[in-house]
Amino acid sequence: MTSAIRPVRAALIGLSSSGNSSWASAAHLPALLTETGRSKITIAALANSSVQAAESAIQKYGLPEHTKAYGSPEDLAADLDMDLVICNTRVDKHYETILPSIKAGKDVYVEWPIASNRKQIDEIVEAAKKSGSRVAVGLQRRWTPPAAKLRDILDSGNVRLGKVLSSDVRAFGGTNDRETMPTGLKYFSQKDIGGNAIVIVLDIVLSVVGRLDAQSVYSKSQIQRPNIRIQDPQTKQTVEQVTTDVPDFLAVHGTIAHSLLTAPNATLSFLFRRGQPFPGTPALTWTINCEYGEILITSATRMTFQMSEGDEPVVVQVHHFDTQEVENVVWDWSDMQKDVPVIGRDVMTSLFAFAEGKAEGEGWVGLEDAATYARMVDGFLEEWQENQIG
Numbered sequence: 115m116t117s118a119i120r121p122v123r124a125a126l127i128g129l130s131s132s133g134n135s136s137w138a139s140a141a142h143l144p145a146l147l148t149e150t151g152r153s154k155i156t157i158a159a160l161a162n163s164s165v166q167a168a169e170s171a172i173q174k175y176g177l178p179e180h181t182k183a184y185g186s187p188e189d190l191a192a193d194l195d196m197d198l199v200i201c202n203t204r205v206d207k208h209y210e211t212i213l214p215s216i217k218a219g220k221d222v223y224v225e226w227p228i229a230s231n232r233k234q235i236d237e238i239v240e241a242a243k244k245s246g247s248r249v250a251v252g253l254q255r256r257w258t259p260p261a262a263k264l265r266d267i268l269d270s271g272n273v274r275l276g277k278v279l280s281s282d283v284r285a286f287g288g289t290n291d292r293e294t295m296p297t298g299l300k301y302f303s304q305k306d307i308g309g310n311a312i313v314i315v316l317d318i319v320l321s322v323v324g325r326l327d328a329q330s331v332y333s334k335s336q337i338q339r340p341n342i343r344i345q346d347p348q349t350k351q352t353v354e355q356v357t358t359d360v361p362d363f364l365a366v367h368g369t370i371a372h373s374l375l376t377a378p379n380a381t382l383s384f385l386f387r388r389g390q391p392f393p394g395t396p397a398l399t400w401t402i403n404c405e406y407g408e409i410l411i412t413s414a415t416r417m418t419f420q421m422s423e424g425d426e427p428v429v430v431q432v433h434h435f436d437t438q439e440v441e442n443v444v445w446d447w448s449d450m451q452k453d454v455p456v457i458g459r460d461v462m463t464s465l466f467a468f469a470e471g472k473a474e475g476e477g478w479v480g481l482e483d484a485a486t487y488a489r490m491v492d493g494f495l496e497e498w499q500e501n502q503i504g
Contacts, residue, residue, distance in 0.1 A: 121152065122221075122469045125159035125182075125190055127211050128202035131170040137225065138202035143175065144454040145462035155198065155469050157181060161190045161211070187211045191218040198469060201225060206307045209234040212249075219245040223468055225252035226314070228484055230307055232492055235485050242481055251484035254464035255314060256321040257477055258419050260411070260428040263445040264322045264402070267409065267432065268375050274434065276405025277377040278370065281323045283384045283400045285315045285417040292362075292389025293339055296347040303342050303358035312364050312386050313491050314418045315398065319384065323370055323402060326382060326490070330369035333494040335361035338387075362388035364494060377405070386417075398428075408433045422456050 124146075129138040145151050159182035162168040168183035184190040190199065191214035199215040201208055201224040209229040212222050216238060228235050228251055242249050255261065268278065289295050289302065301307040320326065339362055344354040366384040370376050391397060398413035410433070413419055414426040430443040451459035467477025474480035 121154055121156040122197045123158040123195055124155045124198040124200055124469075125161055125184070125193070125196045126157060126200050126202065127161045127187070127190070128204075128207075129160055129171050129175065130162060130167065131174040136202065139175070140455070141458040141461045142200060142202060142465070144458045145465060148450075148453045148462075150450055150453070150466070151462070154466055159184060159190065159193065159196060161185070161187065161199075187214045191215040191220065197221060198223065200465070204301060204307065206230045206301070209238065213238060213241060216241045216247040216249060217245055219247050221248045221250075221468070223250045223252070223465060223478075226484065228481070228488055232489065235488055239481055239485050248468075249481035250464065250468040250478040251481060252461070252464070253314075253317050253479040253484055253487070254460040255318050255418060256479060257463050258318070258460045259445045259447055259451075260419055260430055261318050261322055263430060263443060264409065264411070267430075267443065268322070268402070268404075275407040275409075275432070278323055278375055278380050278402060278404055279377050280381045280403045281319065281370070281383070281401065282403075283315070283319055283382070283398070285384075285386045285398050285400075286389065286391035286395070287397045287417040288312065288362075288386070288388040290390075293341070294343045294345050294352075297344055297353065298347070300344050300354075300356065303356050303360055305359045312361075313487075315386070316366070316384060316491075317487060318419065319382070319400065320487075323380075323382060324373050324376055325371045326366075326368040327371050328490065331490075331493075332367050334363075334365045335494055336363040337361050338363050339389075361494075366494065406435050408435075420456055425456070 126138060126142065128136070129143065130136055146155055146157055157177055160168040160171050161184035162171060163185065165183045165185040168185060172181045172183060187210060190196065198221045199212065201212050201222065203211050205227050208224055212224050215222055229238060289299060295302055337358060340357050342356050342358050343352045344356060345351065346353050364386045368382055370380040370382050372378055396412045396414045398411070398417040400411040402409040410431045411428060413428045416425045419428050430445060432441040432443060434441065447459055451462060454462055464478045472478070
């Protein structure tokens with residue numbers, strides 16, 4: 115459905131006139147409004163909770179008057195002029211907003227997580243198989259430059275570093291505070307909605323070292339701090355107190371699936387705790403231990419790598435055992451990425467790759483790949499629930 119002759123005609127779902135700090139306005143819109151973005155994708159329509167809401171957003175963001183406004187997913191799906199649907203709603207709205215377009219055979223880019231639960235995800239996968247719809251899922255941080263650089267090191271440096279023997283990850287964050295959440299992230303405390311921060315950093319790790327052998331995985335989840343204060347981000351005042359049913363601690367241990375890059379029985383140890391780390395400790399400390407060297411990745415301010423101008427850049431270092439040399443690895447954003455704020459740079463990479471019709475895995479994550487990952491994450495949470503019942 116994509117075209118090399120004219121820009122892809124896209125509809126954005128979830129670009130709200132009241133969402134000044136929404137993911138759609140902060141991470142997607144800047145890329146689409148660059149010169150490169152306009153040459154690849156035309157914003158031809160907005161879809162919101164009502165036609166009036168869509169019209170209000172069209173006016174707020176200065177989009178052309180001929181931009182179409184939709185108030186229902188079904189009406190959008192019926193528009194034969196729309197090539198691509200980009201979904202940025204809250205997770206619990208993904209299923210109802212993208213399913214009609216998938217059934218209509220349109221290309222769909224949906225932010226992660228795919229949907230709120232496994233049943234919805236399975237139905238979306240089956241609908242895409244039947245219609246032939248291409249669906250990309252917003253696990254775009256697999257292509258963030260530090261992750262891409264790490265894959266290059268392991269691919270090209272395999273002779274010098276040898277095979278991966280083990281990898282260890284310690285990650286802290288997800289929210290800025292261990293006992294509070296801003297109003298906009300309240301849904302992080304509600305499992306039924308489906309959003310959480312744990313899985314983004316784990317997906318980055320697995321994109322570098324490889325997937326886990328499902329039979330080998332042992333996981334332990336906890337809710338260490340069940341009582342959460344919801345705060346107004348402007349006033350910092352508590353507006354509500356809730357009890358979360360989403361684990362704020364996860365430990366995973368397993369065998370990395372054997373590949374050309376890994377030694378047999380290479381292991382991954384992953385630990386996540388929501389909230390701040392011990393003072394002076396990086397938000398992310400990640401090591402990849404190889405036969406002849408070790409890679410150290412540290413992210414001082416954010417476990418999911420750099421996502422805003424205020425975040426410290428990710429530091430990548432390689433210790434070569436033969437010379438005892440510690441090499442500082444240089445990485446950088448592309449010139450194209452530097453045209454937009456940091457928060458939108460990885461989105462830009464994947465969205466453009468998908469719109470250009472590149473093959474799955476060449477800059478974007480496909481639906482079935484993402485669904486497999488979602489099932490693994492569900493397994494962690496189900497194990498926790500079973501332990502609670504037991």
